[in-house]
Amino acid sequence: MSDLVLAIDVGGTKIAAGVVDGDGSLLRSAIRPTPADDAEHAWAQVRSAVDEVLAGTPSVRGVGIGCAGPIDTARGTVSPINIGGWRHFPLRARVADLVPGVPVQLAGDGVCTALGEHWRGAGQSSRYLLGMVVSTGVGGGLVLDGRAYGGRTGNAGHIGHLVVEPDGEPCTCGGRGCVETVASGPRMVRWARERGWQAPAGADAAVLADAARSGDAVAAAAFERGGHAVGLMIAAVAAVCDLDLVVVGGGVAQAGPLLFDPVRRALDVHAGLSYLADLRVVPAELGGEAGLIGAAALLRP
Template sequence: MTVLAVDIGGTKFAAAAVAPDGEMLARAEVPLRGPESAGRTLSEVVRRITERVAPGRLDGIGIGSAGPLDPRRGTVSPVNIPAWRDFPLVDALGETLPGRPVRLAGDAQCMALGEWWRGLTGDPAGRSRAMLGMVVSTGVGGGFVLDGVPYVGPTGNAGHIGHITVDPGGDPCPCGGVGCVETVASGPGMVRWAAANGWTGADARALAADARAGHPTAVHAFRRAAGALATAVLTASALFDLDHVVIGGGVAAAGPILFDPLRQAIERNTGLGFLRRLRVDPTSLGRDAGLFGAAALVLLQDSL
């Protein structure tokens, strides 16, 4: 069984054809050029795969999408794609491969599942029993894999760790809340705070470069984000007895300027003894973690 895996993010859509052993037979990525272009972007990224792998060779579709989402109805309403509200994503992609199974989960849930299946703990002997995967990018998302099974909750939206409140008096969040992790630790949130405090750069990539160079405002933006993420990680760890957290996404790609203060904040604020075994690592699969997880929704469906 070879499946079409699709990863819907806030700034790009990716797709791949993935074999049962995890081999990626073809991969494509298309930037999202404005929320209104989401439909065209979806068609383009899928077309790039079906031009290389004949649709007749694809036995199903796995989708990881930014949320919120409704897996029962097959609809998505990504916070950062306002043009898609209750968008029938499962039906739209199902038309590509009529009669084949289609499974949908959150993008960060797929990132977590992909890491569990093919990443740092891909060896069955060393797999985490309780893992959180986080995507820190345009938004902040999360997903749990508990005892080898993605935990998605009654509505399919478990893991929205970016919408834990860390600053009750903070900025409004696109989700409708106030002071969410996402307002502090997402790329746009970090850039917005840095600009309000005198930084004059263009985007999160420039902010990361300036932080590496020692620009004090940029450095503080990353430390501030790390503190918010540490609060979220420790909250989730206390609730779910986590042993491993894996973090990916564009902001996480900044590397030590985020992970060093993040680990320091976690160590500084860890109280309960059972939390001290927690490991926090960057994704080992990079931008492909969500694609592997989306594929696993179909390839591993009998065991999930």
């Protein structure tokens, strides 16, 4: 029997498909942009990426799908916030039609990111970890006692929507003051611009980080504020789930100490429970491959 797995990772900005072997190595992959509007256009991008990576692949033993949420693992449907055309979209059934006769597993993209880092990345030494991405949004997933934890509906781990500012800015989820409104790249850039940071049109978190390293006080304050919010969130999740490790990836995390230093300072203040004394926060290792490798891990025994 083939040990190859078809992995699919559907996010708000890109759709990826790949073939992963039994050791967790990504053998080939294809990426498409994520359309935000039409349901069938988005599905066509998934199908195109799948067709590309399966061309020349003799067979796969199963399919793992990670998708931005909310999702419904019982029904196999997805309703990603950033893909307006997909509401209760039957993604699992659609994919099963493409690859008949093999099991198809669906999980949140944050869970898959955590699983990928747990299997092949920075989380291999941990059995209780939060894997998270700080990028255009803030997302995450939990691995508890060595296994993915999706909760009742598959949506456990939506850490980007923990409230850190009760009277804060409105969030795309419908709430206010979520960590995503403070620490995501676009929100950090907007906050800095509103306070006088001068930057070219289209500037992103990488440009903001360069400005902070060059001594721009407003840019540095944006990272301090965002890192503090992430630290508050980590302290809360770690206390509830008894974690020993947090793995942080994504574009904003590429700023390194600009983000991680205020995270750790916040933890020094707010993660005071004795069982959190050994909690570690480390950079992710797999980059953009984590979601695909983690989606394949859904098929592991």
